[in-house]
Amino acid sequence: MRRRGWRSLAAAQVLFVVVVVLAAAAGAPASPTTRFTRANSPEWSPKDDKLVIVGYEDGGPKARGALYVIDSDGSDARRITPFLATVGAPDWAPDGKRIVFVADYKLWVVGADGSNMRSLGRPGGSPKWGPGGRWIAYHQRGAIFAVSPNGQRDAVVADPARLGGEQIFLMPSWSPDGERLVFCMLPAPDMSASASLGVLRRFGGRVTVVGSPYPNQPDWSPDGRSIALAAIDLRGAATVAVLDLPTRRVRMLRPGGSPSWSSDGRRIAFSGERQIYIMDARGLHLRQVTHAR
Template identity: 30%
Template sequence: MKKIILSFVFFFACTSVYAQRLTINIDKGGRNPTPIAVIPFAWSGGGFNGDQVAEIVSSDLYRSGQFKPIEKQSMLSFPHAESEVVYRDWRMSGAEYLVTGQLSPLGNGGFAATFILCDINGQKLMFSKTIQGGPNNLRDIAHYISDQVYETLTGYRGVFQTRIVYVGGGVGNVKLYMADQDGAREQVLMNSTEPVLSPDWSPDGKQIVYVSFEGGRPGIYLQTLATGRRERLTSFPGLNGAPSFSPDGRSLAICLSKGGNPDVYVLDIASRQLRQITNHPGIDTEPSWTADGSGIIFTSSRGGKPQLYRASVSSGQAERITYEGDYNAHGRMSKDGKLLSFIHRRDGVFHTAVQDMKSNRVTVLTQTSLDESPAMAPNGRMIMYATKRGGRSVLSTVSVDGGVQVTVPVQNADVREPAWGPFRTQ
């Protein structure tokens, strides 16, 4: 049995996990997801019950688009160890895999979670692991379990321990928020009476960068999460916008109009040295990096309509990479370079879409009509975006096959500009 001690490099525990029950709003169901039973964990202490772990794990796995958790009322029994699993009965239920476990209190106020994954059709134990956490680590442990199950069954690293940042509020009362990827444990990183735009994460997850209009004009700011320290990086005349961290965390791709026209530049964070990448009469904006750092994806009007281009960082030479439709913007490449996510207009409606970079095939993922700012998960299997629903701006996630779309239940209304953080360090 593998034993793991949960220890995040820096952990923001502002709210008791005991009171937070996650509710998901399903916008669209999945395409042949794998049925899985997540059994409520046994609990020998007080203060909460094992249902909470199962609820979080079930929600995580469902939102990935790869799994269909079985409803609790449809479960045949509630085993908590492999010796209690009757494989024949569970095979009749339709479940292909089963997750269960036990929680037990520790002397320091924390607890240990032992959990197992069983292959129902193969009638075998796939793994058994134990993890320990403090009294406020229940949600982290549940996300860890989700990651272990997801990676074992899909081969992709799970993203359920990651965090997001996003902007909320209205005129005169704007906030920059951080939360878990499922919207839980929301906290305010900064308040402003002026607009805040385009947040992005450093590759190590220790800093964020964003645009703020404080002082009456746009500037790009760098904020350290552990201390809250903020530093203004740019204050050029005109537009200072759309910052994007390079894969090594040393540079930013940004949009500046100091030369009279919006172009893409690269800013060395330490030296403040600036290098121009594009130089074109059209509008070049919304830069983001390819995974290897050799190229920058950006939106340009140089062809008459907004389309996505890729420029070489070394030479500045650019090539167009989207051709389907008359509007494609806000491109973000997956870490493996296989998929490009972006906003695509079809029949006058703005959808989140992906393009297979080998075949150039475009797939529209959403049925919503005013999508903005797609942010790809670090494993490239989910996308978070802002959209309109019920007259307000919300955040939603969609699997990259379009099979599952879910509204992220953040605590505040009118949220936008999501950025999905990197994998957490344990």
Template identity: 25%
Template sequence: MRPVVHVGLRGMLARPMDVSGIVLCAALLVVPRTPGATHQPPPAYTIAFKSFAPNNADIFIADADGTHARPLAPDPALDYDASFSFDGRWIVFTSHRRGQADIYRVRPDGTGLERLTDDPAFDDQGTLSPDGKSLAFVSSRSGQADVWVMDLATHAARAVTSDPAGDFRPAWSPDGRWIAFSSGRSRVRAACPNTTLPGPGPFVTPQYTGVYVVRPNGSRLRRISDSTEVAGTPRWSPDGSRLAFYVGERAQVCRGGLILGTGTTQIVSVDPTSGARDTLTSGDGPKVSPQWLSRTRVGYATREGIAFSDGAPGLAGDFESPAWSPDGRTVVFHRETDRRGDRDRDFQRWPSRDPRFALLRVPDASAFSPEGDRMVYVLTNFAGAVRNGALVLARADGTDRRVIYEGPLTEDMAGPAWSPRGDSILVGVGGFFQRAQFKPGQLMIVRADGSGLKPLMRDSVSVGMPAWSPDGRRVVYRTASGTTRQLYILDVATGERRKLETGSSFDSFPTWSPRGDWIAFTSKRDGDYEIYRIRPDGTGLQRLTHTPGNDAHPSFSPDGEWIAFATARQGFLDEAVQLLLGATFQPYGEIAVMRADGSDAHVVTDNSTEEGAPVWVPRRP
């Protein structure tokens, strides 16, 4: 368990399938056909992207202290966020085993697996009502994370809450009259100062959740936690007289401690009627996911493992989102079961919200050859607090991988770009984003066979994020100096450079249209990050996205009809201070597409893990 706050946009570091000749390995997720869509044509496009989702996670059941853990209904797909029913006869959990995130239930002995929700949207954090007749859960069916309730007999579902800031972690009161939940609806929107977290202030999107209660019909909503603190993961006491949840100082969000998992939260017990409060824990470090084991004893999760409010020993290890049985004898939780790093990760096809666009998860930010038969991607290697970047060349199916360049420690790589002629690859080498001040980036060029790596150009400021013009004669790239980000165009033959006059001092992620008539890019000139396009001569500036939440990292489809991009328009899908899926840093941000003129914008992914850096896979002849 590693609490975090979510920084910026996931894409800003951000599912039969024709993958344009890519041969996918046997470990890929199986995606079922949509009922009634037996004659659905194959996807017209394939989008490759990076995701921070774990390779796999499974539900485990163990003794109350975490010992004797064993898998419960294991599957190659992601399983997470388990909870017991009030009578202890069922365990409810989220699974991607049919493609999208849906909610299932299973007996504690692993039998009787049953799918409870079946919707293309993201369904998660399910909990059964005390009478076992209803399911409360979080869903993005309305375009944001709201608390929903579904009748298990009729499968009729309705939204209980509605707020663009997101509502999470529902918990039924023992009498079934209330649902407690956490929410970002405090309307706090202040960005963190530049000096406290990586990157410029507006790049940081802090989330300040509080604990609320509401009737199952949506009435009598009120806040329980103090408005000056961060709070979440509420659970009711067995008699319904108190709520336990974590609290922390709001200042920690911007100090960065909660990003690194080094901040401190405490577990409190609150009378929801009078507001009387007791603090049940002490000491440094994050503490989340409390649950009452008796009237006076609470179990919870820490970075180290399971702990108890009475000081009883718990087991060290990874116990993500633990939930105890009503009798307190067993605990369910999830943990990663495939810890291969990016270097060894299999390519995966993912479900798509739009069948026209097939989705291919790749290890990291990537580029494909014009013929679509080869790819290159950036690989970041971590060694404790330091890291370095490597450039990996591979076949388009991920086989025959080899590192063609690996930089020294502290040297990153970003934005590979394959030339239109297919003979060379551009990549940024050095420091990028918050690390640019330590080692400015430069543009390097290497032959497509991996030989002849050399600088394309040198500059007194950090440069990176290159994109070729369709004729291969020019390159558009981004410079970074202090808080300024600007776009320049380089004539490859002559070395002549000129500034692309966009009218802003903060532009990034440029990409050239296949016809050469537009350059799309990201800019924060209007408050948050939005996508614009402009003619290469600096005329015709147009804003393409207009929704709250950052939009970034645009990429033109090979035919120039579409732009793929990373977006935060659906908001947070889980608490920012509760890390639930291992190595993901932000539970919001999706891959989206829009027409080249900005129309028909919609998401094609929908989950609580971080996706970004989309690129298009060319169709092979």
């Protein structure tokens, strides 16, 4: 993959997030998904009854985007943030009451009902809330960090410089027990070389490489045996895939990105070209959730 492509991917957080302009919109009115021109970055709520997604008003290069919470059948879409610059990478707190996300490459937290939106006071990307709710992992300047939900505590989780390698670490995802993190590893300075996934015990230890060429957006399954990811080919196209950890085998499922496991491990929500879809863990029983015009 070209060097510029990987850098763009790191800066954007997720494959399907684009730069949007800061708007003066406010409030969180109900909005049917048919009003979207496109949607991406789905994440299941802890109870599997809702998804948080990024929805866009128009399809231009400067399209405005905002976070929406929708029922898993695509109904009752509610905007919970104003339209923000470079909004993306939402993730639920374990209690389902808050959502962490990125806007303008800064970390933010907002109530699931749109209340109490606030900055965590630091730049970063791809935030993931830990299972215990005490830490939010994220990447920044090629390393993995963790911050407390109130923004008052920080910890270094995985720093390539301390581990003796010239690499860049991106897009962390917690194991179900909260004891390990999986993340994308890009070789540096030659980011055109093949990337891989690494696994590290939280706050220290040795990185274990678990394979998968050109991985992106990993999401650990609830049973701890698999990792859903977006496999990127040399043309930059993404396919939702599942890596089986015991066998290290990768199953390609369907074109798309931003995979998110349901809490029972039976379904995967993901982004298509313009819509959000849900399929079972084998890639079957595809269902379209959003209906962008």
